[in-house]
Amino acid sequence: MEDELLAFYAGAIEARRLSRGIGQGEFVRTFELLEGVLPQSAAVIYDAGGGTGRYASRLAERGHVVHLLDPVPEYVDTAAREARGLKSMTVGDARALPWPDAIGDVVLLMGPLYRLLRREDRVRALREAKRVAKAGGIIFGVIIPRWASTLIGMLRGWVYEDAYAELVQEEIATGRHRRPKFWSSGVAFPARGQRG
DSSP: OOHHHHHHHOSHHHHTGGGSTHHHHHHHHHHHHHHHHSOSSOOEEEEETOTTSHHHHHHHHTTOEEEEEESOHHHHHHHHHHOOSOSEEEEOOTTSOOSOTTOEEEEEESSHHHHOOSHHHHHHHHHHHHHHEEEEEEEEEOOOOTTHHHHHHHHHTGGGSHHHHHHHHHHHHHSOOOOOTTOOSSOSSOOTTOOO
16 A cells, blocks of 8 residues: 555554544444444445454444455554454455455445545445445445545634644645644644644
8 A cells, every 4th residue: 555545544543533532423423324224134244444443343243244454554453453253354455355256245445435545546446345245235435525624623723723724725625634744643633832
């Protein structure tokens, strides 16, 4: 995977995002939507871009057979240590899934569609998901719009900080989300006067 993508996901911020703050609400709501489309009986689920396994682990707890893939080795290692009940965990790329054709009841793309910036890469990931899904299977994808950081920044008052305004401008123009250089692993964006 591209060095920029691996660098973005390195460390603790993204790994714990769904278990704190506004990320907890995102997790609960996304899981509600996902459960609304899943088969009632146990399904074979392939989670492409599954991170540290937060969704995959919850799905396994509900009786599904879940295979996780993520491009970040650190996240797959974390899933191996912390996620419970997963059938397999693999380092890999959603654009070239290692799984056979037509074997999944469900294929999840809950990261690749917004982290892959080029249209052709997103199309490749979708084609791979379709290849892995059984006929009549479900492909569940998640996107984050380019204006998401604007909304979060408005909610938290960050849009008045120059560095955050630059982040928002680049994200809206290119789709690329780059954290400010001073963004530490414990603080998403420091309050005024707290930067060194």
